[in-house]
Amino acid sequence: MENIMKWIPRAVLALVLSAAAPGVNSEVPGGSFPSRPITIIVPYPAGAGTDATARIIARSMSERLRQPVVVQNRAGAAGIIGVDLVVKAPPDGYTLLLTTANTLTSNVSLYKNLPYDPGAQLAPISLVGNVPVVLAAFRDVPANNAPELVALAKAHPGKLTFGSAGNGTVLHLSGELFKSATGTNIVHVPYKGIAPSVAAAAAGETQLVVADLTTVEPMVQAKRLKILGNLGAVRSPLAPRIPIMADVGIEGVEVGAWSAMLAPAGTPETVMAVLGATLADTLRSQDVRDNLLKIFVEPQGSTPDQLRVLIDADTRKWRRVIAEAGIKID
Known part of the structure; x- marks a missing residue:
């Protein structure tokens, strides 16, 4: 249960x-x-x-x-x-x-x-x-999936940042859960809403963002962001191509x-x-x-x-x- x-x-x-x-x-x-x-x-x-x-x-x-x-x-x-x-x-x-x-x-x-x-x-x-919650990265971040991100974060502890819709939001907590599950040190940057956090990542102000698929997808289509993974428990029918964390060997990250x-x-x-x-x-x-x-x-x-x-x-x-x-x- x-x-x-x-x-x-x-x-x-x-x-x-x-x-x-x-x-x-x-x-x-x-x-x-x-x-x-x-x-x-x-x-x-x-x-x-x-x-x-x-x-x-x-x-x-x-x-x-x-x-x-x-x-x-x-x-x-x-x-x-x-x-x-x-x-x-x-x-x-x-x-x-x-x-x-x-x-x-x-x-x-x-x-x-x-x-x-x-x-x-x-x-x-x-x-x-x-609504699917995804982890996305600025296009120039040298990681194209979650395991590559974990390796990058462990090689540079405290140097990467992730944005969210604000302190204490489910999106913030989802990022913290990812950090805990992977043993990484990534600095949280709170914004006043989902849209500003996604815009900041798309501009390279933060390397990462945890946000809903709805807001991220237009920036992916514009080739300003890339999705590293779905933080949910099952693949989304809206984007079945995006792997969940369990698919790539990261356990304990199941949010929605x-x-x-x-x-x-x-x-x-x-x-x-x-x-x-x-x-x-x-x-x-x-x-x-x-x-x-x-x-x-x-x-x-x-x-x-x-x-x-x-x-x-x-x-x-x-x-x-x-x-x-x-x-x-x-």
Whole structure:
């Protein structure tokens, strides 16, 4: 069960969600739910990747539930503001959360005064998608794959730098996990967002960058960056040519920028059943899958228990990485 990111994608990419039924509506267990609009809170700005994912999902769920499903952005404080809003909402199924891994896992170790306990105050519904996380290098770096990079870094300890979207982000932590697994000393350079970190690497300001495939790919096409490897547990269907770390003999590096849907803890089981079945049906839709793939999101689903196991496993993993790297958020 520790290797959850390897186990879950195999199940969910095949959409092993037998409990879900197509065409979910108010006739399924849950009585008259929903009888009014549902709000999905996204703890990030409008236009961000998670926001785009939520809007694709919301449109399809609205059709199936025969009620408006509205996306509201409540950004700020590394996602904490939006999550806290959902935690404090009535547990009736009308306020949901669509968020990314960090708000549910790494934030627990990074922020001493986190105003919520995601494990106790949120009820998992399902995974939604995953964005591949890749390690890329400036075109002139004399390494064309991860093993060559490890050799280069060990020959020049402390001389190479890698950029990320910011201190404490999952992308930063993924870079630290790579360093730990390979015994290398590569200096982290935080930027204010993914795009600036990728632009910096493409300009040669840093030798490396850990970022999502979506942002990196245009710079690869422009021959300003080269991808050294996928940091995920399995090869991505979006870029099957890119090897994962295990393919080249580097073990213990299995990360993903996944997103998931949750509800306030205490939401009735009948309502959770409606939401889970509707989301599963949505993720089976070819139109939804195609639209998610267009924005470099791999459609994924899960049972609530599978999502809970994933959250717990990633929380433990990032707690260890944060402690070993001495990462602190001011």
